[in-house]
Amino acid sequence: MTLLEFARGPGLQVALLIMIAGCVWRLTAILLLRRRPHLGASRHSRAGRVAGGIAMVFTRSLPRRTFWPRIASSVILSTVFHVGFAIIILCGAPHILLIHQITGISWPGLPKGIIVLVSGVTLASMIALLFRRMLHPVMRLLSTIDDYLSWLTVFLPILTGILLSGETIAGYETLLALHILSVELMMVWLPFGKLMHAGLVFASRAAMGVNFARKGAAT
Amino acid sequence: MTDVAAGMRGFVSNFGPTAALAMESCVHCGRCAEACQFYVQTEDPRYTPIHKIAPFKQAYEREVGPFAFVYRLFGLAPKVTEAEPTKWQDLIYDSCNMCGRCSLICPMGIDIADLVEQARHGMCEAGLVPTDFLGVLEEKEHATGSPFGLTTAALEKMLHDIGTRHGVVMHVDEPTADIIPTVSSIDLKTYPSSMAAIAKILNHMGASWTFRTDGFDADNVSLTAGDRIGQRSVTLGVIRAAKACGAKVLLMPECGHSFTEMRWEAANQSGAALPFRVLQITELLAEGISDGRIRVNKAPQTATYHDACQLSRRGGATAAPRIILQALGVDLHELEDAGDANWCCGGGGGVALIKRAQPLRDMAFQIKQRQVEATGVATVYTSCSGCRQTLDHGGKAVGWNKTVASLLELVADNLKD
Numbered sequence: 001m002t003l004l005e006f007a008r009g010p011g012l013q014v015a016l017l018i019m020i021a022g023c024v025w026r027l028t029a030i031l032l033l034r035r036r037p038h039l040g041a042s043r044h045s046r047a048g049r050v051a052g053g054i055a056m057v058f059t060r061s062l063p064r065r066t067f068w069p070r071i072a073s074s075v076i077l078s079t080v081f082h083v084g085f086a087i088i089i090l091c092g093a094p095h096i097l098l099i100h101q102i103t104g105i106s107w108p109g110l111p112k113g114i115i116v117l118v119s120g121v122t123l124a125s126m127i128a129l130l131f132r133r134m135l136h137p138v139m140r141l142l143s144t145i146d147d148y149l150s151w152l153t154v155f156l157p158i159l160t161g162i163l164l165s166g167e168t169i170a171g172y173e174t175l176l177a178l179h180i181l182s183v184e185l186m187m188v189w190l191p192f193g194k195l196m197h198a199g200l201v202f203a204s205r206a207a208m209g210v211n212f213a214r215k216g217a218a219t
Numbered sequence: 220m221t222d223v224a225a226g227m228r229g230f231v232s233n234f235g236p237t238a239a240l241a242m243e244s245c246v247h248c249g250r251c252a253e254a255c256q257f258y259v260q261t262e263d264p265r266y267t268p269i270h271k272i273a274p275f276k277q278a279y280e281r282e283v284g285p286f287a288f289v290y291r292l293f294g295l296a297p298k299v300t301e302a303e304p305t306k307w308q309d310l311i312y313d314s315c316n317m318c319g320r321c322s323l324i325c326p327m328g329i330d331i332a333d334l335v336e337q338a339r340h341g342m343c344e345a346g347l348v349p350t351d352f353l354g355v356l357e358e359k360e361h362a363t364g365s366p367f368g369l370t371t372a373a374l375e376k377m378l379h380d381i382g383t384r385h386g387v388v389m390h391v392d393e394p395t396a397d398i399i400p401t402v403s404s405i406d407l408k409t410y411p412s413s414m415a416a417i418a419k420i421l422n423h424m425g426a427s428w429t430f431r432t433d434g435f436d437a438d439n440v441s442l443t444a445g446d447r448i449g450q451r452s453v454t455l456g457v458i459r460a461a462k463a464c465g466a467k468v469l470l471m472p473e474c475g476h477s478f479t480e481m482r483w484e485a486a487n488q489s490g491a492a493l494p495f496r497v498l499q500i501t502e503l504l505a506e507g508i509s510d511g512r513i514r515v516n517k518a519p520q521t522a523t524y525h526d527a528c529q530l531s532r533r534g535g536a537t538a539a540p541r542i543i544l545q546a547l548g549v550d551l552h553e554l555e556d557a558g559d560a561n562w563c564c565g566g567g568g569g570v571a572l573i574k575r576a577q578p579l580r581d582m583a584f585q586i587k588q589r590q591v592e593a594t595g596v597a598t599v600y601t602s603c604s605g606c607r608q609t610l611d612h613g614g615k616a617v618g619w620n621k622t623v624a625s626l627l628e629l630v631a632d633n634l635k636d
Contacts, residue, residue: 029285030239039486041496043535060326063250066560067324070253078248078326137264138249147247192286197246197327204244205328207237215483216535218323218559 004173007180015184022191023199043216052213053206059219060205077125077132084122088115088158112165119162126155146193153189156182223301226345227278229447230337234283238337241329242279245269251321251331256562257314260582268321268331271310274303275338304347311338312349313576316567316583317443317476318528323560332533335568339445348444351574369407371432377407378414378430385415388422393429399466400430400500401437401457401481403474405604413473413604416631417500423634424512428470434460437477442484443569454480454488461495471499473627475529475567475603482534499530500627501602505539508546514635517548523594524551524626525587525610526561527603540602540626547633552594554587562586564601566609584613591621600626 001009042049063071089095093109100106109115130151133139160179163169170178189195212219234242252258252267264270281287281296290296319332342348369377375391382389390396398421406413414430421428434457441449461469471478482497498506507513524540531537537558544551556562565583570576587610591599599621601607610623 026243026285030243031236033234033236033239033283036233036235036487039490039492040483041486041492056328060328063324063326064560066556067250067254070259071250071324074248074250133247136249137262138252138258138267138270139247141264142247142249142267142270144247194246197244200240200244201327204240207240208322208328208330211237211330215533217319218532218537 002173002177004177004180007177007184011181011184015187019187019190023196026191026196027199038211038214040214042214044213049210049213052219053209056209056212056219057202057205073132077129080125081122081129084118084125085154085158087118088122088161091115091118092161116162116165119158119165123155123158123162126151126158149189150193150195153182153186153195157186223299223304223345226304226341226343226347227275227282227299228341229344230275230341231279231283233337233340234279237330238334239279239283241327241331241334242276242284244327244329246327248326250324250326254320254324256316256318256320256565256583256586257579260585261579265310266314268315268335269329271307271315272331272334272338274299274307275334275341277303278341304342304345308342308347308349309575311335311342312568313570313573314579316528316563316565316570318563318567319533320528320560320562323532336445339443340447341445343445343447348446349573349575351572369436374432374435377411378432381411381415382418385412385419387415387418389418390429392432393464395464396427396429397465397467398426398428398470399434399461399464399468399495400428400470401435401472401477402430403472403477403604404436404438404440405474405608406472407436409608410604410625413625413627416625416628417470417472419631419634420504420507420513420627423514424507429464431460431464433463434458437471437481438474439477439480440569440572442480443476450480451488454485457481458485458489458493466495468503469493469495469497470503471497473500473602473604473607473625475527475534475605476569478534478536479529499534499536499539499602501530501539501543502536504627504630505542508543513630515546515630516633516635518629518633519548519550520598521550521552521596522598522600523554523591523596524557525554525564525599525601525606525623526558527601527606528561528563528567530602531561532559540600543626543630544600547629549600552596554590554594556590562590564603564606564609565613566605571605571609571612580609581613581616584610584616588613588617588619596621598622598624600624600629602626 063075091110092115096106096109133143133147157179160182164175164179167175209219249267251269255266255268258266277296278299280290315335317332317335321331325331378389378391400417402414437457439450439453441453469481471481478499486493504513508515524544526537564587565580570580599610607623607625614621614623
């Protein structure tokens with residue numbers, strides 16, 4: 001079995017299994033905790049609270065204007081990273097092909113050159129975010145091994161993706177295998193660390209949105 | 220005596236999905252620091268809001284998190300030791316107003332202020348409440364329902380004395396009434412005229428109302444201390460009194476945290492929806508002015524308004540004071556960040572009670588001082604006597620030439636005959 005065969009076969013199966021089982025376990029453990037009823041009179045109807053939850057999923061993507069001067073670099077860098085990462089996954093032709101093979105759904109991709117450029121910008125934003133984490137006193141204090149490991153598991157697929165596009169330092173098969181394996185590493189780590197925020201962000205924002213709508217509090 | 224294990228159990232015992240989501244979702248971006256006045260003014264990273272609950276997150280991961288067994292098995296989240304929460308005391312109490320600005324900036328939607336409140340439950344159950352924060356006050360609140368330990372007879376006499384002094388008819392302990400006003404301990408101690416103002420306005424409205432000495436002081440120091448037993452005791456006392464006289468409205472004083480407790484938590488404490496509305500005084504005033512039950516004269520002047528965090532940002536009553544000020548013809552010069560993003564006075568969350576927190580409060584006050592001075596006005600109105608007292612103290616410390624005044628009293632002084 002070649003490295004590529006392993007990556008495409010048992011490697012992928014094991015990574016998928018761990019990712020799905022881990023996510024289900026983590027979400028179930030959170031959702032099964034005892035709920036406290038809210039008996040205080042709500043300022044909004046049930047529909048209003050649901051609307052508040054949905055609205056907050058979107059509105060918290062950007063901070064209020066008053067906060068911008070103090071957090072502009074953090075917001076810009078993280079937005080560049082998240083948007084770039086989404087473009088790479090959703091608009092890269094090989095990724096669309098993979099999604100098509102699994103789901104039968106397809107859409108037009110962006111030219112390879114643009115994806116490579118976006119990957120480069122995304123990678124640069126990640127390096128800047130890493131330096132920020134290591135140098136900013138607040139982030140240094142908050143950071144744990146999870147932060148750095150999560151960073152690494154996202155950085156490697158982008159890096160190997162760029163290398164793969166140019167086929168520079170090794171052959172196509174080897175680079176493709178490394179790229180898939182790096183993605184599998186990210187999949188394996190996802191349920192256990194802060195990468196899980198990719199899904200939790202929606203639940204967390206929605207929960208706060210519902211709760212704040214109940215009080216008519218600022219969102 | 221401290222019991223850290225009990226404290227950690229206390230913290231995680233009332234964890235639901237929302238709090239767990241908050242614990243699980245933090246990406247350590249550090250933005251909450253930039254919304255916190257204590258970090259902004261000191262640049263000390265220890266004051267980062269989410270960092271303040273670090274030992275409690277450790278307890279969560281070890282005791283109830285999805286992978287708690289893994290954390291325990293491999294020692295990834297060691298037991299919280301006694302030294303840790305003790306060290307954290309000044310972060311959870313002295314340097315957090317539970318003002319919720321951090322919750323407003325968090326991109327993950329984590330209500331950090333709420334987590335700090337839960338952390339205070341743990342601190343209290345561990346026996347780690349700062350002594351000068353609670354101390355004798357708590358004992359008195361437990362015994363009498365009032366942080367100042369006032370007896371029923373003393374309260375009754377005090378209320379009638381205030382009525383006589385201000386020429387206002389006081390209704391005390393009447394068997395039935397539609398509106399039951401409550402007061403804050405700070406009003407009792409420092410601003411007794413606010414009680415006369417409430418009476419004057421309710422009389423002007425022709426309302427059926429009465430103070431109840433058995434459910435009078437809504438201040439609830441236990442709430443901000445993290446003492447769940449004391450908090451519930453005070454809350455249930457007020458509910459009992461309001462129910463006993465068939466109240467339709469429980470009227471909360473110019474006080475932020477007491478509103479939070481009675482408006483949002485009281486029903487949960489009692490286990491059933493309340494059979495009356497809970498209104499903060501500014502909400503009643505705005506309603507009364509809007510529907511004509513309260514008629515006011517114009518009181519033209521330039522002034523600014525300080526929002527109490529628990530009433531505006533956290534409580535949804537941001538519009539009410541502005542309706543009142545407009546009706547009074549006040550030329551309102553809003554503070555920078557006015558309304559929902561307003562900065563706390565620095566004394567909220569019981570911080571005003573902690574003597575050693577004075578330097579921190581003074582630094583927080585500098586933000587408010589700069590903002591008020593930028594408006595160029597001489598008077599700051601507010602609807603929270605805790606804020607009023609903190610701003611008064613801060614102003615005196617720097618020889619400030621601004622007047623901090625009560626919006627309630629402004630209305631009472633300008634009622635139409």
